[in-house]
Amino acid sequence: xxxxxxxxxxxxxxxxxPPRTASAVADPPWVRGLLIGxxxxxxxxxxxxxxxxxxxxxxxxxxGVYLDAITDPMALAAMRLTLLVAAISVPVNAVFGVAAAxxxxxxxxxxxxxxxTAIDLPFAVSPVVSGLIFVLLFGAQGLxxxxxxLHGVKIIFAIPGIVIATTFITFPFVAHELIPLMxxxxxxxxxxxxxxxxxxxxxxxxxxxxxxxxxxLYGIVLLNARAMGEFGAVSVVSGHIRGQTNTMPLHVEIxxxxxxxxxxxxxxxxxxxxxxxxxxxxxxxxxxxxxxxRAL
Amino acid sequence: xxSKRSSLLLSSLVFAFAVSGATARADKTLLNxxxxxxxxxxxxxxxxxxxxxxxxxxEKVEIQQSHGGSGKQARAxxxxxxxxxxxxxxxxxxxxxxxxxxxxxxxxxxRLPNNSCPYTSTIVLLVRKGNPKxxxxxxxxxxxxxxxxxxxPKTSGGARWNFLAAWGYALDKWNGDEAKARELLRGIYKNxxxxxxxxxxxxxxxxxxxxxxxxxxxxxxxxLALETLSHGEYxxxxxxxxxxxxxxxxxxxxxxxxxxxxxxxxxxxxxLYSPEAQQVIGKRxxxxxxxxxxxxxAAKFPKLKxxxxxxxxxxxxxxxxxxxxxGGIFDQVYQPGN
Numbered sequence: 001x002x003x004x005x006x007x008x009x010x011x012x013x014x015x016x017x018p019p020r021t022a023s024a025v026a027d028p029p030w031v032r033g034l035l036i037g038x039x040x041x042x043x044x045x046x047x048x049x050x051x052x053x054x055x056x057x058x059x060x061x062x063x064g065v066y067l068d069a070i071t072d073p074m075a076l077a078a079m080r081l082t083l084l085v086a087a088i089s090v091p092v093n094a095v096f097g098v099a100a101a102x103x104x105x106x107x108x109x110x111x112x113x114x115x116x117t118a119i120d121l122p123f124a125v126s127p128v129v130s131g132l133i134f135v136l137l138f139g140a141q142g143l144x145x146x147x148x149x150l151h152g153v154k155i156i157f158a159i160p161g162i163v164i165a166t167t168f169i170t171f172p173f174v175a176h177e178l179i180p181l182m183x184x185x186x187x188x189x190x191x192x193x194x195x196x197x198x199x200x201x202x203x204x205x206x207x208x209x210x211x212x213x214x215x216x217l218y219g220i221v222l223l224n225a226r227a228m229g230e231f232g233a234v235s236v237v238s239g240h241i242r243g244q245t246n247t248m249p250l251h252v253e254i255x256x257x258x259x260x261x262x263x264x265x266x267x268x269x270x271x272x273x274x275x276x277x278x279x280x281x282x283x284x285x286x287x288x289x290x291x292x293x294r295a296l
Numbered sequence: 297x298x299s300k301r302s303s304l305l306l307s308s309l310v311f312a313f314a315v316s317g318a319t320a321r322a323d324k325t326l327l328n329x330x331x332x333x334x335x336x337x338x339x340x341x342x343x344x345x346x347x348x349x350x351x352x353x354x355e356k357v358e359i360q361q362s363h364g365g366s367g368k369q370a371r372a373x374x375x376x377x378x379x380x381x382x383x384x385x386x387x388x389x390x391x392x393x394x395x396x397x398x399x400x401x402x403x404x405x406x407r408l409p410n411n412s413c414p415y416t417s418t419i420v421l422l423v424r425k426g427n428p429k430x431x432x433x434x435x436x437x438x439x440x441x442x443x444x445x446x447x448x449p450k451t452s453g454g455a456r457w458n459f460l461a462a463w464g465y466a467l468d469k470w471n472g473d474e475a476k477a478r479e480l481l482r483g484i485y486k487n488x489x490x491x492x493x494x495x496x497x498x499x500x501x502x503x504x505x506x507x508x509x510x511x512x513x514x515x516x517x518x519x520l521a522l523e524t525l526s527h528g529e530y531x532x533x534x535x536x537x538x539x540x541x542x543x544x545x546x547x548x549x550x551x552x553x554x555x556x557x558x559x560x561x562x563x564x565x566x567x568l569y570s571p572e573a574q575q576v577i578g579k580r581x582x583x584x585x586x587x588x589x590x591x592x593x594a595a596k597f598p599k600l601k602x603x604x605x606x607x608x609x610x611x612x613x614x615x616x617x618x619x620x621x622x623g624g625i626f627d628q629v630y631q632p633g634n
Contacts, residue, residue: 140376140397149376149554157377239377240362241327254363257496258335259524261504 054272057265069255069263070270077243078251078267081159085247086227089167093227094220097174102208104175105182106190116179122171131165131236157239162247165233170226177219178212185211218285225278229271322358324560329379331366331453331543332496333517337580338383344576345567349560357560365494366453373399373548380552380561383545385453387411388612390546399550412544414568415582418602419461419541421533422502422511422518429509433535434465438483443508445490447498449619449626454495456620458512461539463619464608468537468601478629484512485630503530514541515597519581540602 059066069075100119104112122130136142138155148155155161189211193203209216231249238245246254248271255264330338342359349357362369362377366385373379374397384390390412393399405412423431429442437444447455462484466477489508492498495517502511503525510533511518518532545565552558567573574589583597584590590597609615619625 135375138376141374142376145376154378156375157372239372240364241360242362244360257332257500259500259504259521 051272051276054265055269057261058269059262060265061262065262066266066269069260069266072263074243074246075251075263075267078246078248079270081162081244081246082228082248084159085163085166086224088163089170089227090220090224092167093170093223094174094216096171097176097178097219097223098212098216100175101178101182101212102204104179105185106187106208119172119175122169127169127230127232128236130168131233134161134165134168134233134237156237157241158245161237162234162245165237166227166230169230169233170223173223173226174216174219177215177222181212181215182208214285214289218282218289221278221281221285225274228274322356324355324357324557326357326359326380326557326561326564327362327378328359328381328383328564329362329369329373329377330383331369331385332363332494333454333514333520334383334543335361335363336520337516337577337582340576340580341568341573344572345564348567348572349563353560355560359564365451367451373397373551378551378555379548380555380557381545381547381565383543385541385543386456386612387542387544388616389453390544391612393546393548399548400546401549404546405544407547408545408565409569410585411542412546413542414545414565414573414585415543415577416585417515417541417543417582418538418600419457419512419535420515420518420538421535422513422521422530423533424509425529425531427531427533431510431533434462434480434484434537437462437510437512438480438487440483440487442487442510443489444484444487444510444512445492445498445502445508446484446488446512447495448491448493451493452495452498454498454514454517455491456616457514457539457541459619459626460605460609460615461535462512464539464603465535465537467608468603478625481625482629488630515583516581519596523581534598534600537601537603539608540604542604 058069100115103109104116135156137144138148138161139145140149142156155164189207190203193207198206228247229249230247231253234247235250235253238247238250240246240250240254242254248267252264252268252271255261255267328338328342338359338361342361346357346359349355362372362379364372366389369377370382370384370389370392373382373393382390382393387405390400390404394402394404408414410416421431421437423429429436429439431437431442436442446458449455449459459481462481463477466480467474470476490498490501492501495514498511499513499517499521501507503521513521515532522530522532545568547558547561547565549558552561568577569585571586571589574584574586575592578584578589578593578596581596584593605612605615609618617624
C-alpha cells in the first residue's frame with residue numbers, strides 16, 4: 001500500500017480525536033524539541049534539499065541554458081511523448097478503476113478477492129520486471145513476436161509499448177482510491193435510486209459518481225504523476241530512440257550521461273514541478289474531502 | 297461536473313499537442329543502434345551523411361539514434377528494436393545478432409574493410425592534474441593506496457577491454473607468465489573504489505564526483521572528458537602497451553530488407569570510411585582507419601604498442617569464456633571487500 005491511501009485514512013476517517021491524557025503531553029520540553037528537530041532535519045535533508053538542488057542545478061548555467069534545454073527539439077519530443085502517454089493511460093485507467101471499484105464495492109461475486117489481488121499486482125512487481133513481461137510477450141523472440149512482425153505491427157520499442165507498460169504500472173491507482181471509499185459509502189443510496197425507478201447508468205451518473213468525484217480526482221492526480229514519471233518499465237520497452245521513444249525521465253538520464261548536467265536538471269525541474277503541483281492538488285483535494293466527510 | 301468537463305478539454309488539448317509534430321518529414325528513416333560513448337560522433341556523422349545522400353541521390357534521409365550499454369543494445373535488437381544498422385562496442389555483441397536472432401549472416405565481419413571497424417580506439421589512463429600518485433604504466437595502477445575507477449566487466453564492454461589490456465601487457469612484460477598477470481590484475485581490482493555498470497558511469501564517478509586517483513577508460517572517452525569537462529584538472533597517461541579496441545559496425549539485413557532501406561543503410565556504413573567521415577571520426581576522438589587522415593591526427597593519438605584481441609586471446613568468444621564467464625579469471629582475481 002502506498003502513502004496515498006494511508007493519507008486518506010486519517011483525513012476521511014470520521015473519528016473523534018483521542019482524549020488527551022496527561023502522559024501524552026508530559027514529555028519534557030527537550031524531548032519534544034529533539035523529536036521535532038530530528039523530524040525537521042530529516043525532512044530538510046531528504047525532501048527539501050534534493051528539490052532545491054534540482055532547481056539550483058537547472059539554473060546553474062543561467063536562464064539561457066535552461067530555456068535552450070527545455071525548448072530543444074529532442075526535449076520537446078520527449079515532452080510530447082510523455083503527455084501523449086499520460087493522455088492515453090490516465091483515462092483508460094480512470095475508467096477501469098471506477099469500473100473495478102464499483103464492481104468490488106457494490107456487488108458480491110465469485111472471484112472478488114482474486115480481482116482485488118490482481119489489481120495490486122503492478123504495485124507488487126518491480127517495474128523492470130513489468131517491462132520485461134512485455135518484451136517476453138511482444139518482443140521479436142516473444143510469444144506474439146513472430147505474428148506481430150509478420151503483420152508489421154510494432155509494439156515493443158515503439159509508442160504502443162510505452163503506453164502499455166505505463167498503463168500496466170499505473171493500473172491500481174484509481175481503484176485503490178475508490179474501493180475503500182465506495183465500500184464505506186455502502187449501497188443504500190443506489191438501492192433507493194433503484195426503488196425510485198432509475199436505470200443503471202442514471203444511478204451511476206447521478207448517485208455514485210457525485211459521491212466519489214473527489215476521491216476519483218485524487219486518484220487521477222496520483223495516477224497522472226506516476227504515468228509521467230515512470231522510468232523503469234518504460235526504459236525496458238522504449239528502445240531509447242531519440243526524438244521518437246524517449247520520455248521525459250529517459251531524456252533526463254540521457255542528458256546527464258552526455259555531461260549536460262544543467263540541461264538534464266532543467267528537464268528534471270519540469271518533472272519536479274509536476275510533483276509539486278501534484279502535491280498541492282492532492283492537499284487541496286484532501287482538505288475538501290475532509291470537509292465533505294465532516295459534512296455528512 | 298464543471299471541473300470534469302474542463303479536464304476533458306484540457307486532456308484533449310494535450311493529446312492534440314502530443315500527436316502534432318510526431319510525423320516524420322524525411323523520405324527515408326534509418327535507425328542506428330549504438331553504444332554509449334558514440335553519441336557525439338554520430339550526431340555529427342549523421343548530419344554529414346544526410347547531406348551526402350541528398351546531394352548524390354536527391355533524397356532526404358533522417359537517421360535516428362539509440363544509445364546504451366553495448367550488450368543491452370544488442371539484446372534490444374534481438375528482441376525486435378528495428379535497427380537498420382548497429383554500431384556496437386565489440387564484435388561479440390554483433391555476433392549475438394547472428395547466434396541468437398539470425399538477423400545477420402555469420403560472415404558479417406568480412407563485408408566491410410578492417411573487420412568492419414571504420415574506427416578504433418584503445419584503453420588509456422586518466423589521472424588528476426600533476427599526476428600526484430605518479431602513475432605511468434599498468435603496474436602503477438596496482439600499487440597500494442591508488443584509488444582505481446573502472447566499470448564492472450560483468451556488465452560493461454569497456455570494462456572487459458580494460459581488463460584484457462592490462463592482462464596482455466602483463467603477458468608481454470613477463471614473457472607469458474600468467475601468475476604474474478593474475479598478480480597485476482588482483483592488485484588493480486583490489487584498488488577499485490567504485491565499479492559502475494557502464495563506461496560512462498565510471499567517467500562520471502571519476503570526473504564529476506571526484507572519486508579515485510585513476511580512471512581506466514576508452515581513449516575516446518578520456519579525450520571527451522578532457523574536452524568537455526576538464527579545465528586542466530586531468531591528464532591522460534598513455535601506458536607503454538595497450539589493446540586495440542575495435543568497435544565494429546554492421547547492417548542488420550533482415551530489418552533493412554523488411555523496411556526497404558538496405559541500399560541507404562549499406563551506403564551509410566560504407567561512407568564511414570570516406571575521408572570526410574574519417575575527419576569527423578578523428579575530431580570526435582576515435583582513431584581513424586584511413587592512414588592519410590590518421591596522419592593528420594598523429595599528435596592527438598600517440599603511438600603505442602597495441603595488440604589485438606585476435607592475436608592475444610583468439611577472439612572475443614574464447615576471451616569471454618575464459619575471463620568473464622561465471623568462475624572465470626576475473627572472478628578468481630577479484631574478491632570484493634578486500
